[in-house]
Amino acid sequence: MRVAERQRRDVVVRVRGLVNAFGENVIHDHIDLDVFKGEILGVVGGSGSGKSVLLRSIVGLNKPVSGSIHVFDEETAGIEAEDLRGLQLRWGVLFQDGALFSSQTVAENIQVPLRRWTNMDQSLMDEIAAVKLALVGLSPDVARRYPAELSGGMRKRAGLARALALDPELLFLDEPTAGLDPIAASMFDDLVTGLKKSLGLTVFMVTHDLDTLKATTDRIAVLVGGRLKTGTVATLVHDPDPWIHAYFSGVRGRAALGAGQ
Amino acid sequence: MRNIAPVRHVASPAKLSAERVGPLLRVAALGDWVTEEAARLDGELKAIDLRGLGEAAIDGSAINALDSAGLWLLLRLRAALESNKVRVTKFAVPDRYAPLLSALAREGPQAPGELEPRRRYLTQVLERTGKGAIDALKQGHDMLGFLGRVTIETIEAFLQPRRELPFPALVHQIEETGLTALPIVGLLAFLIGVVIAYQGADQLKKIASGAEIYTINLLGVSILRELGVLITAIIVAGRSGSAFTAHIGTMRVNEEIDAMQALGLNTTELLVVPRVLGLVIALPFLVLFADVIGIVGGMMMTYLELGITIPAFMRQFSEAVTLNTFLVGMVKAPVFAFVIGLVGCFEGLRVERNAASVGLLTTKSVVESIFLVIVCDAGFSVLFSKLGV
Numbered sequence: 001m002r003v004a005e006r007q008r009r010d011v012v013v014r015v016r017g018l019v020n021a022f023g024e025n026v027i028h029d030h031i032d033l034d035v036f037k038g039e040i041l042g043v044v045g046g047s048g049s050g051k052s053v054l055l056r057s058i059v060g061l062n063k064p065v066s067g068s069i070h071v072f073d074e075e076t077a078g079i080e081a082e083d084l085r086g087l088q089l090r091w092g093v094l095f096q097d098g099a100l101f102s103s104q105t106v107a108e109n110i111q112v113p114l115r116r117w118t119n120m121d122q123s124l125m126d127e128i129a130a131v132k133l134a135l136v137g138l139s140p141d142v143a144r145r146y147p148a149e150l151s152g153g154m155r156k157r158a159g160l161a162r163a164l165a166l167d168p169e170l171l172f173l174d175e176p177t178a179g180l181d182p183i184a185a186s187m188f189d190d191l192v193t194g195l196k197k198s199l200g201l202t203v204f205m206v207t208h209d210l211d212t213l214k215a216t217t218d219r220i221a222v223l224v225g226g227r228l229k230t231g232t233v234a235t236l237v238h239d240p241d242p243w244i245h246a247y248f249s250g251v252r253g254r255a256a257l258g259a260g261q
Numbered sequence: 262m263r264n265i266a267p268v269r270h271v272a273s274p275a276k277l278s279a280e281r282v283g284p285l286l287r288v289a290a291l292g293d294w295v296t297e298e299a300a301r302l303d304g305e306l307k308a309i310d311l312r313g314l315g316e317a318a319i320d321g322s323a324i325n326a327l328d329s330a331g332l333w334l335l336l337r338l339r340a341a342l343e344s345n346k347v348r349v350t351k352f353a354v355p356d357r358y359a360p361l362l363s364a365l366a367r368e369g370p371q372a373p374g375e376l377e378p379r380r381r382y383l384t385q386v387l388e389r390t391g392k393g394a395i396d397a398l399k400q401g402h403d404m405l406g407f408l409g410r411v412t413i414e415t416i417e418a419f420l421q422p423r424r425e426l427p428f429p430a431l432v433h434q435i436e437e438t439g440l441t442a443l444p445i446v447g448l449l450a451f452l453i454g455v456v457i458a459y460q461g462a463d464q465l466k467k468i469a470s471g472a473e474i475y476t477i478n479l480l481g482v483s484i485l486r487e488l489g490v491l492i493t494a495i496i497v498a499g500r501s502g503s504a505f506t507a508h509i510g511t512m513r514v515n516e517e518i519d520a521m522q523a524l525g526l527n528t529t530e531l532l533v534v535p536r537v538l539g540l541v542i543a544l545p546f547l548v549l550f551a552d553v554i555g556i557v558g559g560m561m562m563t564y565l566e567l568g569i570t571i572p573a574f575m576r577q578f579s580e581a582v583t584l585n586t587f588l589v590g591m592v593k594a595p596v597f598a599f600v601i602g603l604v605g606c607f608e609g610l611r612v613e614r615n616a617a618s619v620g621l622l623t624t625k626s627v628v629e630s631i632f633l634v635i636v637c638d639a640g641f642s643v644l645f646s647k648l649g650v
Binding site: 128134166 | 295296297299300303328329330333337357360361363364365613614615616617618
């Protein structure tokens with residue numbers, strides 16, 4: 001009884017009966033999902049299985065057909081993004097290609113939330129921007145460059161620095177390691193696990209990267225045919241679903257997951 | 262004023278105490294050292310006098326909550342002390358923040374310094390002016406190269422039978438730039454005709470009674486020679502020239518142009534030739550349409566204002582204008598079309614791989630093509646006066 005109560009309190013994201021559809025095409029068919037405080041949840045699924053749509057629904061960028069979504073015990077489903085102010089301060093979102101504002105330098109991008117929500121001096125904001133850049137492994141001279149002058153991987157890391165600007169409790173990552181070289185990707189894995197440890201960060205990560213999945217996640221949610229299955233690497237390997245089986249037991253899956261055993 | 266809403270809840274406000282005993286500084290941090298508190302703590306930390314110190318201890322072991330902004334402030338204090346030759350004997354934060362500490366400390370707490378080197382304003386203006394001048398020259402040079410290329414490609418597309426013109430694309434462009442422009446061109450030409458007839462009649466009446474019949478001469482010559490083609494070209498530059506730049510520019514952003522080149526396709530032939538050629542074909546018809554509608558507008562106005570009947574108008578009109586007057590206007594149309602199409606495509610291909618660049622160059626393309634159309638028109642005036650047409 002006490003354990004159940006405690007678990008309920010520690011749920012950061014609670015999704016119940018979520019339905020998303022584009023026209024006739026049902027993407028999510030009554031999905032239930034819990035994300036617990038302090039865990040890294042990996043979301044996988046085939047192309048077009050609605051991984052990004054799930055992320056966008058949770059942060060209020062996509063209006064679901066039905067179902068409820070609670071983040072920090074506040075409803076987000078069907079609420080306009082502008083009305084989620086209180087929550088937006090507590091989460092950070094990294095979009096697929098970084099989604100940096102193209103007319104601003106990287107430093108200015110990172111300072112957007114600081115400028116909006118705190119009253120820091122410009123000099124302190126410059127320092128904080130440099131700290132965040134260092135955290136995501138970018139050199140300080142990137143600060144004054146424009147997004148168009150960066151490579152895809154650098155844009156992604158700069159986007160992460162912006163997502164971390166307010167030191168959020170909950171981090172949404174959309175394909176964070178796609179487009180990074182393997183060394184940068186594993187550095188990113190270390191960074192996420194390190195931040196999780198020190199800040200009690202909860203991470204919701206959409207990814208295809210089996211190495212990242214193995215290295216960082218506590219639990220995995222698989223989207224197959226509009227339904228969601230959660231488990232760990234160890235339990236999902238034995239799942240009877242053909243897609244899940246192919247995903248974890250294919251050549252790449254075995255190579256990534258077997259490496260540590 | 263910045264609109265700062267109540268931010269995230271801070272459980273226990275951050276507290277900073279700095280105690281000085283002779284050359285020893287003891288700094289104790291308590292409470293929540295988080296982003297919300299950073300602005301206030303920044304000021305308090307900067308107020309600490311670091312002069313004349315020999316030794317310092319920074320104790321944050323009783324901190325309630327710490328994030329990267331809060332930790333940065335403590336690390337910055339340590340770095341400032343060390344650079345003042347102060348020995349820092351203790352630097353402590355709760356053990357649970359060890360991973361964050363090592364992440365920040367590994368990357369080095371050195372301040373980034375100034376992000377933008379400050380330059381004097383006058384130097385900047387001079388620099389920008391010089392850069393602008395060189396860029397303009399370079400762009401003129403590039404455009405000349407592009408003109409040559411398009412000319413050669415167009416001629417080749419016609420002469421070499423094995424290289425077929427992308428015919429459907431050409432038809433589509435003629436429809437897009439010509440047919441769909443008819444309503445707006447017609448409306449504007451009609452209004453221009455009305456205005457010229459009205460103003461002309463008003464002024465000519467003052468010269469002598471009977472002089473108002475020359476309104477028709479004024480109308481015929483100004484519309485057929487100049488205004489019909491000029492107004493149409495300006496509308497088309499705003500409508501189609503901008504569309505060329507935006508479309509080709511968006512393709513550039515999506516890497517479609519790169520993909521075409523990688524597949525061995527000729528982008529000039531596929532993208533530029535149909536657009537330029539389509540416009541060269543469509544614009545003369547638009548000008549003809551504008552001429553007719555403009556004259557009809559003027560005819561209506563002279564009837565209403567001066568009571569000149571349609572047969573009387575026709576008699577005077579056929580005396581006032583010759584076939585040459587009409588041809589002088591028409592001959593400009595393909596040239597203007599070529600200029601508009603060329604500039605539109607040229608600027609489209611110059612777009613860089615970001616969305617802002619598309620908007621910037623689209624604006625530029627319209628301004629440039631209208632400018633060049635008027636320059637060409639002036640050139641034609643000089644040419645025709647020398648030729649005595």
